[in-house]
Amino acid sequence: MKKNKKKTNRVGKVFGILFSILLVAATMYLLFQLVKLNVLPTKLLFLVTVVFVLLDLIFILLLCFMTKGVVSKLICIIFTIALALGSCMGGYYMSKTGNLLTNMTNIVKNSKNTVSVIVKKSSSIKKKNDLAGHSVGVLNNIGTVGTKKIMKDLSNSGIEMEKTQYDSMTAMLEAFYNGDVDAIVINETSRDQITDMEAYAKFDSNTRVVYQTSYVVENTDKANAVSNITTTPFNVLISGSDSRGGFDENGRSDVIMVATVNPKTNTILLTSIPRDFYVTTACDAADGCMEGALDKITHTGIHGTNTTKRTVEKLLGIDINYTFKVGFDTVTDIVDAVGGVDVTVEPGYECSNFLHAPGLSVTAGVNHLNGEQALGYARERYAYSEGDRQRTKNQQQVLMAIVNKITSPAIVTNYASIMDSMSNTFSTTMSNDEITSLIKYQLNNNPKWTMEQSMVDGTGDTLMCAELGDAAYVMVPDQSTVTKATKKIKAVMNGQSSKDIE
Structure with a gap:
């Protein structure tokens, strides 16, 4: 009987030590993420640290030294697991918040522009190579970098097209739908401008993209930072x-x-x-x-x-x-x-x-x-x-x-x-x-x-x-x-x- 009791006590101590280590590790993870996130004022961070350290000490004492019975030990273990899981979840949430702030403030150096060659849905032009020898409408003063980029890509692939330049988007669209040109080049950022016009509201459904390419432009958006954001308007x-x-x-x-x-x-x-x-x-x-x-x-x-x-x-x-x-x-x-x-x-x-x-x-x-x-x-x-x-x-x-x-x-x-x-x-x-x-x-x-x-x-x-x-x-x-x-x-x-x- 005494041997069984000693064995139970040894098992209880082992479990107590294991769950104590688990609790301390979870608390350290939470505190590390809080410090890394750096959103809590020093006093509040100190207070949170003290509270969690005291909680850990209390549960470690209960697990390893004070609780003797199986039931009390089990109850203590359950509460320890709950506290450890809560700390892990809190640390995980802090990590996610930190990732959000990093992503928000990590402004990419370049922005992407996408340019497309568009044909009517009913067109016999099905793929890139079918564009050879056909006519294409391009804009004269708008999105010229993108137009040059996609026409050069086609030319490098041995695809030459007869270009017709237009001074306005509406003039180019009118020529496209009248059959004056077989295809048009548009920057995808202009697509909503087209569908916003009542005459071309169904542009998305009655056209399709035959060829598309992207290019990057430098993102020059920079902060004009104030000296102290908590005191300066x-x-x-x-x-x-x-x-x-x-x-x-x-x-x-x-x-x-x-x-x-x-x-x-x-x-x-x-x-x-x-x-x-x-x-x-x-x-x-x-x-x-x-x-x-x-x-x-x-x-x-x-x-x-x-x-x-x-x-x-x-x-x-x-x-x-x-x-x-x-x-x-x-x-x-x-x-x-x-x-x-x-x-x-x-x-x-x-x-x-x-x-x-x-x-x-x-x-x-x-x-x-x-x-x-x-x-x-x-x-x-x-x-x-x-x-x-x-x-x-x-x-x-x-x-x-x-x-x-x-x-x-x-x-x-x-x-x-x-x-x-x-x-x-x-x-x-x-x-x-x-x-x-x-x-x-x-x-x-x-x-x-x-x-x-x-x-x-x-x-x-x-x-x-x-x-x-x-x-x-x-x-x-x-x-x-x-x-x-x-x-x-x-x-x-x-x-x-x-x-x-x-």
Whole structure:
């Protein structure tokens, strides 16, 4: 009997030591990830470390010295396993958060542009070699680098085509559909510009790609960093890209906002600029971007985020310190990761003919949307009499719905998948250290931020757009709203409220 008891005690001690080692290893993993992430203020990190060390000591004492009975030992082991698993899960979540911050702040040096040779769906041209001897339409002043690239690739393969140059996208499309040319060359960033035109809304379904190539352009988007991000006011350009070819590909800027942040007064001013705003372009690329030309501001994104930034700076007469780019097509992954989102549709705004989400129908009241449906809802404008203004409201609804889901307790159950989906959705020129400094500032001071809003406005018209080489719908700026927006931004930067500006 005594031998059995001694044997049981020895087994209990062995298990106690093993689970103690497991607990200490899990705690060290969690603390290592916390230190590596560097988001906790020193005092809070010290407190967390002390708490976990004390918990470990208590359970080690219980496991190895204090619990004698089998039942009490088993209960202690269960709690130890639970604490170890919790520490491992916490460390894993910290690791995922760190990866997200790294991906967001690791701006790629080059952006990708994709160029295609397009034929009609009914064309006898089926493959690359069939293009030889046929006629092709190209643009004279737009996307010239891409056109030269793809024509050279074809020529190197022994494929020569008869080129016809056009001064505008609409002239080239008209010639294509009239049969004047057998094929056309387009930059894939222009595809949505084409389908946005009512006459060519079905371009995707009645054409196909015969040959495609990609080339890279330097990403010149750099931060104009402030000295101390927790004490110095700064401006952030928020740009929502509609690129179809991945987050590293340039695309139109469908969402354009300037966030003015004053950490001293804890004020954030969001200034919205409609995508069709008719502005003077400030170029940052030589690929067909025409310096000083008039165009919709959405088209500036085709030439990179820095072109959009410079154009906004010129429009508002301000300096932008950082950029924050959102890939709208990849937002679908986030929405699906959080289990869908709910949007509330006001009476009179029911819709069943979404261009970008066929089959989607929303009714008055709360509607639950999956990723594809949420993207379609956020991109729709033709179904609404308010057009782009309503689309902006829909986008805000979807973004706020995502924020509500991400900040809810339910995030714990699928935190890892949410972090993974977000890693390919956002990028910023703000550094990792600056982001962690802001998080520490928030945790240390727990400030209550005041959110203020502003928007520039104008009147609709049909005017020449440089990127299209033709006339299109634009919003001609009401200069008084631009001046007012600038004054509001400067007021917040100077520690005042934008509401004081009349």
